[in-house]
Amino acid sequence: MRSYDLAPLYRSTVGFDRLFSLMDQVAGFEQSAPSYPPYNIEKTGENAYRISLAVAGFTEADLTIEAEPNSLIIRGDKATGAPRDGAYLFQGIASRQFERRFQLADYVSVTAARLENGLLHVDLVREVPEARKPRVIPISAPAGQAVEHLAA
Template structure:
């Protein structure tokens, strides 16, 4: 894959840091293994979403979820295995640490998370505040006082 150096753009622009970090992520400049762990993003309602990650072998104590500004970060770090008898001849279940980041749109909030059958479900909802929702503006007719003042001045 071809790598692009965005350094000259960083020097000549102000306020586009988020755009450049998105470009870096799109070009694959992400720490760790880019495809691990696999995940799905699905729409569960008009303003509801769910991220499902395959985290086989990780327990609730091994996972952490953090939402900061418009970024959701899911980290997994396996603690030392205790009480294992015997030696492992083949390890096909990945137990390596990971960190996966998701860029969230404005007004998207994490509503909850659950772990079942090796799948981590993170539920999201977009809640647009009343001030940002479109509103209908009434159009006044020519009989209003402001319209009469403007008509007399002309």
């Protein structure tokens, strides 16, 4: 595993320590992350995203979606139903339980979830509060200087 030194970035950033900690966590977590079920993350708009998980064989009752601050947890637990009449000659469709965790950025929330054609789609949107949006700060000069500049 390759380690990156983020120290030079600390000199030119303010308040990003949490971001750098998250990057360190993700770098270590990805090596041991499970690969089931496979998923896609797509950007569907300027501030809209969709996570799609391949959950063939699972029903709505078998799936749980839990949104916490800055994280999304999707669990699948296949209910053990009545035994089938026949025996499997080959079972290639996985039906094991899983838990998949996603780290969400600030102000990202879940808006909808739907199950169609064996894919679980979870729609997310990033809504930054007005108080947190960028704003232009006017630069003002002392009153006496502004009058002199206009007179000249």
